[in-house]
Amino acid sequence: MSDYAERYAASVMNTFGPPKLVLARGEGAHVWDTDGKEYVDLLGGIAVNALGHAHPAIVDAVTSQLGTLGHISNFFTSAPQVELAEKLLTLLGLEPGEGKVFFTNSGTEANEAAFKLTRRTGRTHVVVAEGSFHGRTMGALALTSKEAYRTPFEPLPGDVTFVPYGDADALAAAVTDETAAILLEPIQGEAGVVVPPEDYLAAARAVADEHGALLWLDEIQSGMGRTGAWFAHLGTGVRPDVVTVAKGLGGGFPIGACIGLGDAGTLLEPGNHGTTFGGNPVACAAALAVIRTIEDEDLLEHVTVLGQKLRDGLAVDPRVTEVRGDGLFVGLELAADVSAEVAAAALEAGFIVNNATPRRIRLAPPLVLTEDDVNAFLEAWPKILDEAMA
Template sequence: MSQVSPSATPGHAGGDLLDAGAASLTERFEAAFMPNYGVPPAVLVRGEGCHVWDADGRRYLDLIAGIAVSSLGHGHPALVRAVSEQAAALAHSSNLFINEPEVLLAERLLGLLKVPGRVFLANSGTEANEAALKLAVKHARATGRKYYVAAENGFHGRTLGALSLTGKAAIRDQFGPFPLDVRFVPYGDADALKQAVTGDCAAVFLEPTQGEAGVVPPPDGYFTAARQICDATGALLVLDEIQSAIGRTGHWFAHQHDGIVPDVLTLAKGLGGGLPIGACVGFGQAGTLFAKGDHGSTFGGNPVSAAAALAVLGTIERDGLLAHVRELGDRLAEGIASLDHPLLSGVRGRGLWRAIVLTGDHAAQIQAAAQRAGFLVNAVQPDAIRLAPPLVITEEQVDAFLGALPAILSEVAG
């Protein structure tokens, strides 16, 4: 896979950032921004392939890819070319006019899904979930349904609508009460789901794997059961694939592992390869619930973001990256599972979306130790490290991390 040279990387426009240095930029960040993110641990100025560099010139192997966003890594020629050419041709049109890239993208997504449907394009995952929720509300009002079901520890976004579906009390409760009646059930418990979903339930919102909970996959048969429960009661099955889609698990969409079709599907993150984009896809009647004026977005369907998404999808297909993700994901998981270390409990996930499961709450220390060793990982939970590298990661890069992991763990244990 070809890579651009550092001199051709757009990050080189940040030469002044290199001169400023990480310490100065960190202080300026803290002074200028609201404190909702705290202070991030590094200032990144450029990337090439699966590596990024910070403002002090240190290089890191990027094993988080902007939270499963940078599907093709950094500076991939196909993405750079698509964005550059589209920005020069037409950077914005709004929803008052049609642009060709948005139409091509909607058609491409439906072609990959192989099911008739309709697409709404947004700017982010939480906006895609807001669109899905509004579809569910329309379904509820048309059918007299009263409540919604979601999973404990699920994450669907931070806007008030999406947050109402998010089953994490620490980030949800302080912003309640919410206008919708959402009932939470244990993730992966089909019996609990069946008891919760009645003829009064408008929709069930689930992630095919719970990402922010620590890359927690469902038990076998759970989504087949969820589909059957929704079919029996008339509730919509809404699948949040913000993190899990676009090849991340080795299929185009994670629900394809289970051979089911949802009523509504939401996408974002890896779809744009680094450009902001989200999508809500409705199948069957769910695709035509919106009437003119029911929903909208000024930037949704932006031609530059749509061109980027088309480049991502085209490159994944052309370069055989789905098979590559399955192969490299297995290599990564098997390498972690083979390690015998007192801090290591196991590994879970699919494809190039894995969690290193720890025996205690050591994740933050391990993230810091990994960064010192030249690897960027994510302490997604106190006892779990999330790995979501670019889909173009190589065997040598996977092996480099596996070779360094024992010493990283031992540094923390020591």
């Protein structure tokens, strides 16, 4: 570990700080470091590894596709690209011709594409929620509320208004006839898995309609089965105009998508936007393998049931003041500002969790997490809190 850590410090830009571990291999929801210690991965590469590590369906799809057709550029298309676009539209409940997909390499690029799409309305104003995270590129960063991320790089692309998340009245007051889009996460991820009031998205849809604005939902963390549904917004009955997705879409292989529903799918025209690697056959084959495996193994039901067990078990300890989320997208509120200590104690105990804020822990494990994994974590949880709060 120390040798690689020293080499990392000497050769890799210091944008993430020292690595907590040097990982060597993974299988399912488990990883091993270079010293051979095993961990249960309850973060899943930050909601990315939908099928865990080294899942044979992804390995087979990527190796098979790479052995036939790898990169072709977007002067051409391929069967995996077309099939994945069609499948994503189907998962959103759309009929053929009711939407269009632009493929990217990441979530921030999906949001960049969507941001440019909103400018094609002829308007520039975007209303975004406080606590939001939409990416680190300059456009996506302009839509991310955290001052520590934004300030070093200002001035950023305007014209953005931030309002309290979950406050429908504040949202309504901020949107005008000059607003191009309302951008929301159906469940906020980096803020610590924050769930809005039940009618919040419906209120956002109504406000958008009143002013002729687009409703853009960032499902980069919450999508692709993480909440026990393909997309977190589907249970609300709200139809957005734009959906962005990435992270779990490729199960660890880099891919993202900006999806325009209805007329929004026609706003970007030839020459308006582009990508070199987006939608390449290998990435699309990986994403198709993820989707097919979730379907074939009934993982949406598994995520729903196991997520409830996990949340219920964590809520028992009085040092946890709130448990939020759906499926395997879980946020914990602690009774004290000890989330960093909790994450460290969990790591020592063999569990990878994320300290999202000083009082919040975020869990986004692989969808293939087992009941044994959950039982082991719940059994260790009281001692982890003991160590952190000593």
